[in-house]
Amino acid sequence: MSNETRPTGGLLESGLEGLSHNFLTGTLEELVKWARRHSVMPATFGLACCALEMMAAGGPHYDLARYGMETFRASPRQADLMIVAGRVSQKMAPVLRQIYDQMMEPKWVISMGVCASSGGMFNNYAIVQGVDQIVPVDVYAPGCPPSPETLMHAILTLHDKIKNGELTRRKGEGLGLVVEQMGPSGPVPVTLGQG
Amino acid sequence: MTATHELPTNVNQTSEGGQELTSADVIAAGERLRELGAVLRLSENDAILAEREQVPDDETMIINMGPQHPSTHGVLRLMLELQGETVLRCKPIIGYLHTGMERTGEELSYLQGPTNVTRMDYAAPLFTELAFSLTVEKLLDIEVPERAIWIRMLMTEMNRISSHLLFMATNGMDLGAVSMMLYGWREREEALRFLQEVTGLRMNHNYIRPGGVAADLPDGWRDGVLRLLDMLPGRLAEYDTLLNQQPIFRERLQGVGAINADECLALGVTGPILRSTGYDWDLRRDMPYLAFDQVDFDVVVGSYGDCFDRYAIRLAEIHESMKIVRQCLEKMPKGDYRIQDKKVTPPPRARIDESMEALIHHFKIFTEGFKVPEGEAYVAIESPRGELGCYIVSDGSSNPYRMHVRAPSFVNLQTLPHLMHGSLVADAVAIISSVDPILGEVDR
Amino acid sequence: MTDIDAESGAADTPPENVPETLFDTLLTRSHEQLVLHPTRESYPGLLATLHAAGYHSVVDLCGVDYLTNDSRQLPAGIEPERFEVVVNLINHRERARLRLRVQVPETDAVLPSAFNLYPGTEAMERETFDMFGISFDGHPDLTRILMPEDWIGHPLRKDYDVGRIPVQFKGAPANR
Numbered sequence: 105m106s107n108e109t110r111p112t113g114g115l116l117e118s119g120l121e122g123l124s125h126n127f128l129t130g131t132l133e134e135l136v137k138w139a140r141r142h143s144v145m146p147a148t149f150g151l152a153c154c155a156l157e158m159m160a161a162g163g164p165h166y167d168l169a170r171y172g173m174e175t176f177r178a179s180p181r182q183a184d185l186m187i188v189a190g191r192v193s194q195k196m197a198p199v200l201r202q203i204y205d206q207m208m209e210p211k212w213v214i215s216m217g218v219c220a221s222s223g224g225m226f227n228n229y230a231i232v233q234g235v236d237q238i239v240p241v242d243v244y245a246p247g248c249p250p251s252p253e254t255l256m257h258a259i260l261t262l263h264d265k266i267k268n269g270e271l272t273r274r275k276g277e278g279l280g281l282v283v284e285q286m287g288p289s290g291p292v293p294v295t296l297g298q299g
Numbered sequence: 300m301t302a303t304h305e306l307p308t309n310v311n312q313t314s315e316g317g318q319e320l321t322s323a324d325v326i327a328a329g330e331r332l333r334e335l336g337a338v339l340r341l342s343e344n345d346a347i348l349a350e351r352e353q354v355p356d357d358e359t360m361i362i363n364m365g366p367q368h369p370s371t372h373g374v375l376r377l378m379l380e381l382q383g384e385t386v387l388r389c390k391p392i393i394g395y396l397h398t399g400m401e402r403t404g405e406e407l408s409y410l411q412g413p414t415n416v417t418r419m420d421y422a423a424p425l426f427t428e429l430a431f432s433l434t435v436e437k438l439l440d441i442e443v444p445e446r447a448i449w450i451r452m453l454m455t456e457m458n459r460i461s462s463h464l465l466f467m468a469t470n471g472m473d474l475g476a477v478s479m480m481l482y483g484w485r486e487r488e489e490a491l492r493f494l495q496e497v498t499g500l501r502m503n504h505n506y507i508r509p510g511g512v513a514a515d516l517p518d519g520w521r522d523g524v525l526r527l528l529d530m531l532p533g534r535l536a537e538y539d540t541l542l543n544q545q546p547i548f549r550e551r552l553q554g555v556g557a558i559n560a561d562e563c564l565a566l567g568v569t570g571p572i573l574r575s576t577g578y579d580w581d582l583r584r585d586m587p588y589l590a591f592d593q594v595d596f597d598v599v600v601g602s603y604g605d606c607f608d609r610y611a612i613r614l615a616e617i618h619e620s621m622k623i624v625r626q627c628l629e630k631m632p633k634g635d636y637r638i639q640d641k642k643v644t645p646p647p648r649a650r651i652d653e654s655m656e657a658l659i660h661h662f663k664i665f666t667e668g669f670k671v672p673e674g675e676a677y678v679a680i681e682s683p684r685g686e687l688g689c690y691i692v693s694d695g696s697s698n699p700y701r702m703h704v705r706a707p708s709f710v711n712l713q714t715l716p717h718l719m720h721g722s723l724v725a726d727a728v729a730i731i732s733s734v735d736p737i738l739g740e741v742d743r
Numbered sequence: 744m745t746d747i748d749a750e751s752g753a754a755d756t757p758p759e760n761v762p763e764t765l766f767d768t769l770l771t772r773s774h775e776q777l778v779l780h781p782t783r784e785s786y787p788g789l790l791a792t793l794h795a796a797g798y799h800s801v802v803d804l805c806g807v808d809y810l811t812n813d814s815r816q817l818p819a820g821i822e823p824e825r826f827e828v829v830v831n832l833i834n835h836r837e838r839a840r841l842r843l844r845v846q847v848p849e850t851d852a853v854l855p856s857a858f859n860l861y862p863g864t865e866a867m868e869r870e871t872f873d874m875f876g877i878s879f880d881g882h883p884d885l886t887r888i889l890m891p892e893d894w895i896g897h898p899l900r901k902d903y904d905v906g907r908i909p910v911q912f913k914g915a916p917a918n919r
Contacts, residue, residue, distance in 0.1 A: 152398075157502070196374060438774065
């Protein structure tokens with residue numbers, strides 16, 4: 105390609121002709137979603153068995169760092185994703201809600217494991233039957249405890265939700281019902297009435 | 300070591316030689332602890348009131364640590380009374396993970412029971428299953444086959460390894476040695492891989508059941524064990540280089556959170572905390588269960604009762620567990636992996652296809668469960684955290700009338716105020732970590 | 744299977760062949776485990792005797808509610824009551840275990856606390872109080888331990904509903 109036809113530099117050298125090569129066009133919304141999606145900061149909210157699997161997912165073998173979310177924030181004010189990992193007791197419920205309220209908008213919640221999602225096998229006086237009674241949940245990860253792979257799938261599902269969802273929708277709208285469907289590699293959480 | 304060793308266990312090693320602990324010593328230790336007054340006895344409401352009515356020139360302040368705090372191992376909450384940076388009194392507040400498992404256990408049949416109890420100590424789930432199963436077997440008055448006993452030993456010792464590796468990881472993390480966390484998780488994954496090969500699950504296995512184990516060891520299990528046994532010594536040597544030789548790590552742990560043997564006995568503390576004081580007590584050797592009287596291993600004891608001893612004991616216990624695992628490899632007998640008692644054991648899968656009676660039997664066992672004679676029994680085993688006991692009252696039905704688990708972490712947590720008394724807040728983190736509580740077991 | 748309880752120690756020590764009592768307390772055997780049945784009045788004294796005899800640690804203390812179970816076997820002279828407090832002690836030196844079963848009536852569910860002799864029972868007695876509503880006389884801090892402080896009822900009692908309960912918030916204000 106000869107030098108005459110090819111615009112060499114930016115605006116200063118080639119005038120307005122250079123614009124077509126040096127700008128990407130798109131909506132601001134897409135950009136914000138892209139940024140949000142790739143820098144989700146989870147709060148450490150380990151409760152029970154699932155917390156170990158959550159930590160294992162952050163460990164060297166499963167390596168959550170490749171999704172840009174290896175920094176588990178100890179302070180809820182620095183986090184935008186709460187992974188409720190484990191059974192939520194009646195005593196813990198107010199604490200959980202308080203921590204959720206302390207998180208900055210926008211914020212998401214993954215309910216990890218059946219105990220957090222529905223009370224699991226502990227349908228008794230002590231356990232809250234589903235953390236969605238307290239905070240709005242975006243993704244439910246099935247399993248008791250979910251393996252790190254399941255958690256990573258839930259996180260990828262959440263990434264999709266962030267990418268395809270609305271930018272300014274407030275949380276807690278709709279039922280957000282999620283059912284488990286058998287996929288080729290095991291049960292997959294599927295959100296009903298979304299998108 | 301055999302069960303019939305002659306060394307007295309009630310001996311406190313002092314600078315002047317061994318001294319036998321007497322009843323008066325233990326009572327005196329209890330009184331000493333009481334006079335020290337390290338336990339903060341203040342309800343939550345009173346704490347809020349005290350905070351409001353605080354006198355301006357009051358030197359002490361009460362702060363809350365947890366229940367959502369990265370270094371409290373889950374949902375432990377500590378109410379600390381501080382003077383400057385020094386912890387004066389402390390109250391561990393638990394119950395944030397109370398799951399009502401003892402009540403749920405009364406609703407489930409004996410066959411379903413391990414599913415429930417395995418979720419108590421989620422770092423060492425096989426131990427709770429074992430305690431539950433041994434108690435049910437005692438009530439049933441049955442003996443499981445040799446092979447099942449050895450499989451149980453193999454699996455629990457593997458689980459002890461993975462549990463102590465978890466401690467290595469979290470202890471390092473709490474002290475700021477984050478690279479140690481990565482190494483600990485790396486090795487734990489390897490141990491979990493073997494458990495998964497055998498039981499099908501990484502955690503909460505429901506593998507040890509009344510009457511034996513759920514399934515026989517799979518083909519090639521020896522390779523899995525050997526791979527781990529070959530890999531671990533080198534990796535543990537790395538830990539040794541990384542941590543034991545490291546001045547910062549030693550400074551953070553040595554002399555921090557010290558406790559005596561008599562104080563431990565007064566508080567009912569067991570496990571590595573008791574052994575770190577030099578008290579030579581391990582249920583595997585002293586009150587053998589399974590076939591621990593037929594294997595050779597050492598009970599590791601410390602001498603200072605501080606955080607570093609507790610860390611070092613756990614590191615050494617991994618080596619001892621590997622010794623036991625190696626002997627399990629050699630001595631694993633052939634035979635049944637569960638008792639051939641029609642009352643307890645469902646018929647094999649192949650029989651169900653050909654026999655209607657077998658199908659009915661299978662259905663009955665899994666819906667109604669088996670009935671256990673009236674009575675009550677308490678059986679204790681040595682879990683990675685101490686004495687893990689299970690107390691079951693049976694009323695002759697197929698559900699336990701009362702199922703109580705004596706959780707070692709629950710009792711060990713009582714040492715926290717005494718360990719922390721007079722130490723810094725930063726040491727508090729190291730102390731919590733060295734007690735190694737698993738909150739699922741504390742709150743049940 | 745190896746017998747898990749080394750019963751050799753205290754069990755064989757009484758030379759006379761009277762297996763009914765040990766430490767002047769009624770004795771029964773449950774699956775080769777020794778069970779003592781003190782009364783409420785003799786319970787503190789028995790604990791002191793046992794402590795002096797080498798039972799330095801209470802490993803476990805829990806409650807049982809016998810409301811719907813009338814099949815239990817008690818030695819003659821022990822009046823069955825609704826509640827029972829079960830204490831497991833250990834003698835490290837002789838490698839022996841003992842279990843105490845103390846009857847506690849429903850109308851006056853109080854038992855002397857073992858705290859002064861065995862400080863380790865503090866949390867266990869609090870748990871028993873929380874779960875069964877059995878009070879311990881002389882306990883320094885008898886409050887709920889597992890359930891929230893304002894919880895109503897004692898969950899492990901047999902007449903307490905097991906099932907699902909709607910979420911009960913403690914009314915803690917949300918700090919934003």
